[in-house]
Amino acid sequence: MARPKDRRPGYSRRAQYGIFTGYVIAMLGVVAGIAVLVVSLVNPGAFSFARSAAAEVARPMGKAGAEGRASGQGVFAAIGAYFKAGQQNAELRREVDAARANAVSMQALEDENRRLKALLGIVDPARRPVATAHLIGSSGASTRRYAVLDAGISDGVRPGQPVRAASGLIGRVIEAGPRTARVLLVTDPDNVVPVRRASDGLSAFVQGASDGRIDIRLINMGTNPLKKGDVFVTSGSGGLYPPGIPVAVATAPHRDGATGHLAADPADHVYVLVEQAFSAQARDDLQRMIEDGAKTAVEEP
Template sequence: MAVSARDRRTGFSRRRQYGAFASYVVAVAGAVVGAVLLLLSRLDPPAFAAVRMTAASITVPVSAGLDTVAGWVAAIPDAIGDHFAVKSDNARLRGEISRNRALLARARSIVYDNRRLRALLAVRDRSVDVVVTARLVSSTASSGRRFALLDAGRWQGVHAGMPVTGPDGLVGRVVETGPAVARVLLLTDAESSVPVRRTRDGVPAIAVGRGDGLLDIRSVSTNTQLRPGDVFVTTGTGGIYAPGLPVARVMAAGEDNAPAVPIARPEALDFALVTRALMPAPGQ
C-alpha cells in the first residue's frame, strides 16, 4: 500500500534516522564535553588550562592556514588591479621614452648645427672680464636724463664704453670717466639703445630708453606680437654687451612696439660690476 507524502515521517527513511541519531549524539557529546570542561575549570583550573592550551595547539595551525588562504583570496583583486596598473604605467613610460628620444635627437641636431655654423662663420666665444666692483653712489631717477655715478674711474681701469651690470641684469654703460669716478648712461635714458632678443623665440628688437624710468621694445621685424611678461636679453650685436644679459620685461601687449620695465633697477643697487666690452677698443 502506497504511503502519501503527508504521512511520511522522519523515521520512514533509514538515512534520515541515522542523520537524526548522529545529530543527537553530537549534541549530547557536546553537552557532556562542555559540562566536563565546566566542572574541570571549577574543580581543577590547572588541568583545565592544560586542556585548553592543548586544544589551542591543535587548532592554531588550522586557523593560521585558513587565515593564509583567506589572505591569498583577498589579495587576488589587488593583484589583478596592480597587474593592469603596471601595464598602463609601462605603456605610458614607453611613450615618454619615445618622446624623450625624439627631443634628444633634435637637441643633438641643434648642437651639431650650431657648431657647424660657428665653424663656418669663424665665431668664437668671448669671456667677459670683470674690471672692478664699484659702488653706485647716486642715480638721477627723477630727472629727464638717466645717469648714475660710480666710485671707480680710470685709476681702477674703468673706461668709456664698458658695460655696467647688477645681480639681475644690465644697468647701462660707462660714458665718461674721471680719476676715481665714472658716469654711467642708464638703459632708461632717451639716448640709450641696446640690441636685444626675446628669450622664448629669439625675435630681435631694440630696447630704447624713454627717459621716464621705462623702455620701449621696438621689434626689428614687422607684425611681431609682444605680450606681457616677454623677457628680452642682449644679443651681443655691436660689440659692447655680452649676449644673454637680462634687459627688460614687457609690461603691456603691443604690435612691433611695447613698453617694458628694466629688469635691473639702479635705484635699488648698492654695488655694480664694470666689465670689459665684448669687443673692447684698443688699449682697453
C-alpha cells in the same frame, strides 16, 4: 660694743675656708684647662662630640639669625630697587635701543652679503670683470638718466664699458674720472640696447623713455608676436654689450612692440660690475664718438 667693719679674714675661720676653697678651684680649673689643651693638641678629634653638641644647641639661634639677616637684606634690596627703578629703566631702554640698532646693522650686513653673493654668481671665469663698484648717485628726477660709480680710471674703468648688476644690465660708462665714472642708464632716451627675446631669439632693441620707462621695439615690422612677461636679453649685436645679460621684461604689448620694465632697477642695487666691452673695436668707436661730440660742443658758439 659693735665689731669693726674692716675686720681681716684672719679673724673668721669661715672666711679663711672660703678663700682657700677659691684658690683650690682656680688651680683645678687651670690644671683642667691645661689638660684639655694638651689633649686637643695631641688628639684633635677627642672633643668632636662636645663641638657637635654645642653646634646642635646653638642651631636654632643661628638659623633664626640667618633668617633675620636674609629678611633684612631683602628689605634693604627692595628699598634700593625702588629708588633705582628709574635708573634701571633708563639703562634697559638704552640696551633695547642698542639691540635694535645692532639688529638693523645685522640686517643691512645680510642684505649686503646677499648682493655680493649674487654678483659673484654671475662672474664668468672666462671674462674677468674690470671692477666692482658702488652706485653712489643718480639723476632720477631728470629727463636724462645717469648714475655715478665710485670707481674710475685708476680702477681700470673706461668709457664704453657695460655696467651690470646681479639681475641685469644697468647701462654703460660714458665718462671716467680718476676715482669716479658716469654711467648712461638703460632708461635714458639716448641709450639703445640691441636685445633678443630669450625664448626664441626674436630680435629687437630697447630704448629709454623720458619718463623713466623703456620701450621694446621690433626690428622686423609686421604682426606683433610679443606678449606680457616676455624676457629680453642682450644679443651681442654692435659689439658693446656681451650677449645673454637680462635687460627688460615686457608688460604692455602695443602695435610695434611693447612697453616694459627693467630687469635690474638701479634704485634696488648698491653694488654693480663694470665689464669689458664685448668688442674692442666697438669700444674704440664709441670713445671716438664721445670725443668728437665733446669737440663739437666746444667749437659751437
